Amino acid sequence: MSIRGKAFVAGIYEHPRRDIPDRTLTQIHAELALGACADAGISLHDVDAVFTDSTVPGMGSLSLVDYLGLKTTYLDNTETGGSSYVGHVGHAATAIAAGKCSIALCTLAGKPRNPNRGGGGGGGGRGGGGGGPNPDAQPEGSFEGLWGLGGAPYQYALNATRHMYEFGTTSEQLAEIKVAASLHAQHNPNAFLQQVFTVEEVLESPMISDPLHRDDCCVITDGGGACIVVSPEVARDLGRTNAKILGHGESPKHADNGRVDLTYTGAVWSGPRAFEEAKVTTKDIRYASIYDSFTITVLETIEDLGFCEKGKGGEFVLDGALVAPHGKLPFNTDGGGLCNNHPANRGGMTKVLEAVRQLRGEAHPAVQVADPQIVLAHGTGGSLATRMGSATLILGQEDA
Amino acid sequence: MTTTGNNLPSPPPSPNFDTREFWDATAEGRFLLKRCNDCGVVIWYPRFLCPDCSSTNTSWFEASGKGTVYSYTVPRRAPGPYRDAVPFVVAYVELEEGPRIMTNLVDVAIEDLTCGMPVEVVWHDTGQGNALYRFRPTAG
Numbered sequence: 001m002s003i004r005g006k007a008f009v010a011g012i013y014e015h016p017r018r019d020i021p022d023r024t025l026t027q028i029h030a031e032l033a034l035g036a037c038a039d040a041g042i043s044l045h046d047v048d049a050v051f052t053d054s055t056v057p058g059m060g061s062l063s064l065v066d067y068l069g070l071k072t073t074y075l076d077n078t079e080t081g082g083s084s085y086v087g088h089v090g091h092a093a094t095a096i097a098a099g100k101c102s103i104a105l106c107t108l109a110g111k112p113r114n115p116n117r118g119g120g121g122g123g124g125g126r127g128g129g130g131g132g133p134n135p136d137a138q139p140e141g142s143f144e145g146l147w148g149l150g151g152a153p154y155q156y157a158l159n160a161t162r163h164m165y166e167f168g169t170t171s172e173q174l175a176e177i178k179v180a181a182s183l184h185a186q187h188n189p190n191a192f193l194q195q196v197f198t199v200e201e202v203l204e205s206p207m208i209s210d211p212l213h214r215d216d217c218c219v220i221t222d223g224g225g226a227c228i229v230v231s232p233e234v235a236r237d238l239g240r241t242n243a244k245i246l247g248h249g250e251s252p253k254h255a256d257n258g259r260v261d262l263t264y265t266g267a268v269w270s271g272p273r274a275f276e277e278a279k280v281t282t283k284d285i286r287y288a289s290i291y292d293s294f295t296i297t298v299l300e301t302i303e304d305l306g307f308c309e310k311g312k313g314g315e316f317v318l319d320g321a322l323v324a325p326h327g328k329l330p331f332n333t334d335g336g337g338l339c340n341n342h343p344a345n346r347g348g349m350t351k352v353l354e355a356v357r358q359l360r361g362e363a364h365p366a367v368q369v370a371d372p373q374i375v376l377a378h379g380t381g382g383s384l385a386t387r388m389g390s391a392t393l394i395l396g397q398e399d400a
Numbered sequence: 401m402t403t404t405g406n407n408l409p410s411p412p413p414s415p416n417f418d419t420r421e422f423w424d425a426t427a428e429g430r431f432l433l434k435r436c437n438d439c440g441v442v443i444w445y446p447r448f449l450c451p452d453c454s455s456t457n458t459s460w461f462e463a464s465g466k467g468t469v470y471s472y473t474v475p476r477r478a479p480g481p482y483r484d485a486v487p488f489v490v491a492y493v494e495l496e497e498g499p500r501i502m503t504n505l506v507d508v509a510i511e512d513l514t515c516g517m518p519v520e521v522v523w524h525d526t527g528q529g530n531a532l533y534r535f536r537p538t539a540g
Contacts, residue, residue, distance in 0.1 A: 024416050027448040034454065044454040069451025142413035142423070143445045144502050146532060147490045148482030150475060157473035158492060165471070165515040210474040210510075257451045258444030258499025260492055262471050385492075386502075 006097035009089070011040025021114045025136045026057055026067050028109040033068060042103060049074035049101035051088035055110065058138035059382060059389075064107075066254035066387050067139050073273065074101040074250060075389070084108075100250075111136070140255065144386060152293060152345075153217050155385035157209035160296040162262040164211060166311065171211055173314035174295035175202035178215050178338050180322035181292065185335025187364040192219040193339040216295040218337035218347065225349035227356070243356045246280065246374070247394040249273025254387040263311075265297075266390025267304035267378060274376075274392035275306075282306045285394075286372035287358040288329055289351035291380040292336040298322075301378055302329070305392065324367035333358065333367035348379035348391070355395055373397055404474075404488050405506030405534065409481035412528035418447050421460055426531040429523050431463040433497055444499030465521035467495040467535065472505060472513055493519055493535050507536040 013035030020028060029052070037044045049072055050061040057063060060077035074095045080087055085108045092104035149155055163169045178197050185191040197215060205215040235242045251269035275281060282305065290305075292298045299313040307329055308316040316328075324330035334340045334354040337347040355377040357363045374396045381389035415423040425432045434443040436450035437457040449456045472491035475482075482488070489505040505513070506522060519535035526532060 022417055024418055024448075027417060030448050034449070034456070067447055067451065068449070069454070137414040137416060139416075139418055139447055140445045142415070142419065146411050146413060147502055147504050148408070148475060148478045148485065148488060149490050149502075150477060150479045154473060154475045154478075154490065157475075158471045158490070161473055162471035162515065207474075207476050209476060212473075255445075257441065258495075258501065260470070260500040262492070 003090070003093040003097045007093035011036045011038075011042070013039050015109070019113050020111055023111075024057075024139065025055070025109055025111060026064065026139050028111070029056060029064055029107050030068060032107050032109060033105055036105065036107075044068060045070065047103050047105045048072050049076075049092065049095060049104040051076040051078070051092050051104060051106040053077060053084045053108065054079040057136050058140070059387070062252050062254070062382060062387055062389055063138055063140075065252055069257055071269075072101070072252060073269075074104070075252060100248075140386070152383060153212055154209040155383045156294045156296055157212045158385045159262040159300065160211050160216075160294075163296065163300065163311075163313075166263055167314065169299065169311075169314035171203055171213070172199055173317055174211075174216055174299060175199040175213075176317045177292070177295040177298045177322065178202050180317070180320065180327070181332050181336040181338040181340075183323050184333045184364075184367050185339035187366045188335045188340055191335040191340040192221050193335070212294060212296065218293050218342040219339065220345065221341050221343050223341060223343040225343065225353050227349070227352055241360045242398060243359045243395040244398055244400055245393070246396045246400060247274040247276070247278025247392075249275075249277065249392045251390050252387065253390060260386075262385060263300070265300050265304050265380060265384055266388055267301045267380075267392060270390040270392040271305040271378075274394050278374075278394040278396070280374055280394060280396075284374045285376045286330070287324070287333070287355065287369045287375040288331050289336075289355045289375070289377040290331050291347055291351060291378050292332055292338045293342070293347060293380065295338070297380055297384060298331070300384070301380065305376070305378065324363075325369045330367070330369050333363045333369075346381070348381070351377040351379055352393065355393070359395055359397055374400055404508060404510055405504055405536075408485050408488055408504060408506065408524070408534070410524040410526045410532050411481055412526040413530060413532070415530070419445070422446050423530040425460075425462075426523060426533065427529055429531070431465050431521055431533055432460045433463045433495075433499070434458045434460055442497045442499055444495075444501060464496045465533075466538065467493040467519055469505065469513070469515055469517040469519060469535075470494045470500045471515060474510055474513075489513065491535070504532075504534045505536065506534050512537075 061075040088106045182197040202215040249270040251266040253266035303313045321328040379391040438455035439453040470492040518538040523531040
C-alpha cells in the first residue's frame with residue numbers, strides 16, 4: 001500500500017509570537033491546535049489523532065489529549081529531533097490511509113527563549129514540591145504529585161478499591177489471577193518466579209497499598225523483547241509459520257475533565273476497534289495475552305474486552321478460567337508479568353511474543369492451547385487511575 | 401484504631417500560568433474551580449481551555465470545599481518526604497461541584513474508610529505562600 005493520494009494537509013497555523021514568557025508549553029500547543037483547526041474549518045473535538053514529540057510535558061500526546069479533552073483513535077510521539085514533524089505528517093498520512101483515523105493534529109511547540117527556571121517540582125508526579133515555580137511542569141502535576149503516591153501499585157490500588165466497592169470483587173478473586181499465572185510460570189525455565197502460588201499465599205503477602213498485596217503486583221525484571229513485522233510478500237518468501245495481524249485498536253483513557261471512573265480501562269474502546277477490524281468476536285479468541293501489571297489490571301481488562309459483563313470479572317476468573325490449556329480463557333501462558341517477565345516495567349512486548357508462540361504451537365506443551373487459530377494481545381500503559389494508553393492486537397494463523 | 405494523616409509533609413506545588421490563581425487562593429483557604437462560560441461545565445484540573453467544548457472563555461469561582469470519597473488506598477511505602485508518614489490515605493474525592501480530584505484524607509481511622517464518606521476540605525500550609533487541600537470526614 002502507498003500513501004499516495006490517501007491524505008491531505010487541510011489546515012495550518014503558526015504561532016504569531018516569538019517570545020512567550022507567559023504561557024506553558026502545553027498552553028502553546030493548545031493555541032496551535034485551535035489555530036490549525038480554525039484554519040481547516042473544523043472543531044478541535046473533530047480531531048481523532050495526535051502526532052507530536054516527547055517534549056510535551058508528561059507523556060507527550062497522551063498528556064496533550066488529556067489537556068485538550070480529545071477522544072482519539074491514534075497517537076504518535078515519534079522522536080527524531082527536528083525531523084520529527086515532517087515524519088509525523090507522513091505517519092499521519094499512513095494512519096489515515098490505513099483507516100486508523102481521519103483528522104490528525106500534528107503539533108510542535110517550544111520555548112528556548114524562556115527555559116524553565118526553578119526546580120521542576122510537581123512535574124514528576126512523585127512527591128512533587130520544592131524549588132519554586134516551574135511553568136512547564138506537566139499540567140496536572142501539582143494536582144496528582146503532592147499526595148505521597150509512589151509508583152504504579154499505589155495508583156492501581158485506587159481502581160481495586162472502587163471495583164470492590166461497586167461490584168463486590170474480593171482480594172481472593174484477584175489472587176486467583178496470580179495463581180493462574182504461576183501455574184503457567186512453573187513450566188517456563190526463564191520465569192523470574194517459578195513457584196506455584198496459592199490464594200492464601202497471595203493474601204498473606206505484605207500489603208503494598210490497600211487492597212493490593214505484594215503478590216498482586218508484577219515482577220520487576222531487566223531484559224526486553226522484539227518482533228519483526230513484514231509485508232505479505234516477504235512473509236510468503238520466509239516459508240515459516242507466521243502470525244497474521246488481523247486487527248488492532250488503540251485508545252487513550254484520561255482523566256476526562258474530572259470525570260474519573262476507576263472501574264474501567266481504555267480497553268472498552270481499543271477492544272471493539274480491534275475486533276471490528278479483525279471481523280471476529282470474543283468467542284473466537286482461544287488464547288489471550290492480557291496485560292498484567294497487577295491483578296486488578298487483568299480483571300478490569302477482561303471485562304472491558306467483553307469476555308464477561310462489567311463487574312463480573314471476579315466471578316469469571318474462578319475455577320481455573322484463566323488456566324491453560326483447558327480454561328475458558330487461557331491467558332499469559334509464559335507466566336505473564338505477574339510471574340515471568342515485565343522488562344523495563346513495561347509488559348507490552350512480552351504479551352505479543354507469547355501470543356505468537358501460541359499461534360505457532362511453540363508455547364510449553366503443558367500450556368499450549370490446541371490449535372488456537374485466533375489469539376489476542378492487550379497492552380496497558382501509564383496509570384489506570386489517571387491517564388493510560390490501551391492497545392489491543394488480534395492475530396491469527398495464516399489461513400485465518 | 402489508627403487515626404491517620406496528622407503527620408503528613410506538605411510539599412509545595414509548582415504554580416504555572418494555568419494554575420497560579422488556584423494556588424494563590426489556597427493561601428486564603430479558598431478552593432477555586434474554573435467554569436466554562438460557554439458550555440457551563442466545571443473544569444478540573446485548571447487549564448487554558450475548556451476540555452469539553454474547546455472554548456477559551458473560562459472564569460474562576462469558589463467551590464464549597466465539600467464532597468464524598470470516591471476511592472482510596474493506604475500506601476504502606478512512600479517516596480521522598482512521605483517516607484516516614486506511612487500508613488496514610490490517598491483518595492479521589494468527588495467534589496459537590498462534580499470533579500473527582502486526587503488528595504489525602506486526614507483525621508480518619510483506616511478501618512473507618514468507606515467510599516461515599518462525606519468529607520470537607522482542610523488546608524495545610526506549605527510554608528511557600530500557599531497551602532495543600534486535604535479532606536477530613538465532615539463533622540457530625
